Amino acid sequence: MPQQRARLRLIDVAERAGVSIAAASRALSGSAGVSDAIAERVREVAAQMGYVANVHARTLAGGASTSVGLLVHEIGDPYFTEIASGVLRVGAQQGLTVQICHTGRDPENELVQVRTLIANRVRAIIIAGSGFVDARTQASVKQDLQAFQETGGRVAVIGRHHLGTDAVLPDNTAGGRSITEHVLSLGHRQIAFVAGPRTLTTVADRLAGAAQALEAAGLSIEDIPVIEEAFTREGGTQAMQRVLDDHPDVTAVIALNDDMAIGVLAALRARGMAVPKDISVAGFDDVAVAEHLSPALTTVRLPMAEMGEQALLLALKQPSARPRRRTTTHSLVVRDSTAPPPRPKR
CATH class of the missing domain: 1.10.260 (434 Repressor (Amino-terminal Domain))
Structure with missing residues (x-):
């Protein structure tokens, strides 16, 4: 206990x-x-x-800790790069160094990285990225973080987790609804979703929003292809290849993050298909490169750098009796990658 x-x-x-x-x-x-x-x-x-947290407490008491830890799933994903920029900005303002660890969305590796950061006596730990739908997946991490906090450490997360800590919550459900409503408004009904594993809360929440939009249009997500692959650029390419092979009538693809959307565009180029003439593509996050793609990507904008800033600022506050929540806004950014579906060939 x-x-x-x-x-x-x-x-x-x-x-x-x-x-x-x-x-x-x-x-x-x-x-x-x-x-x-x-x-x-x-x-x-x-x-x-849990004794390592007691060592950490002595470090804090001596005022020696001038570092914080940031855990990201995939540092090569622009989503996490932009979050990290916000954490680094606040860290620099506060005179803190930031140790960045990569978990690869592996719960066991996440636990190892958390324990490493605690052993390195950081002042605070920020966990960025999706939690897991099954709370048991992060039970060991939760236990270690509780011990860390009991002895003076601070924790904040970005995304929906079951860790009982302060959190910055991206507008995932509403964003999923907005991007799906946009695609439907263009006249598309043959839609496919390219997604990471549904075991991730981010994927589950974005799909929940999409399901709301589909239901309002008289459709069911149960009848829509949802292709699950790794929540990465390569996963997007593999998922799009499956869409083209198994669902050739699809006229629009919604990727549940921009990294996957970039992979989708690569797969379409390889098949000689034009976007949006032959098929529309939409993403989610609005990473910096999204507007510079060809075609520029229609997507949902989240304030990623601000999310990183808010998470570290939360972690540096005095602890509260109950976990604090900060919710973000989102906005739909319509660019060149979406258009009405092509007319049926006669």
């Missing part, structure tokens, strides 16, 4: 690891005098017991 971890003493870790208090202290502080094997065992035991 969290309260038990908060009362842990160095002697508890030493006894569990089977070493002396002195050896445990040297292992956790990184001092010389213990073998690598013993040091690793002590650190593993400390992390399992």
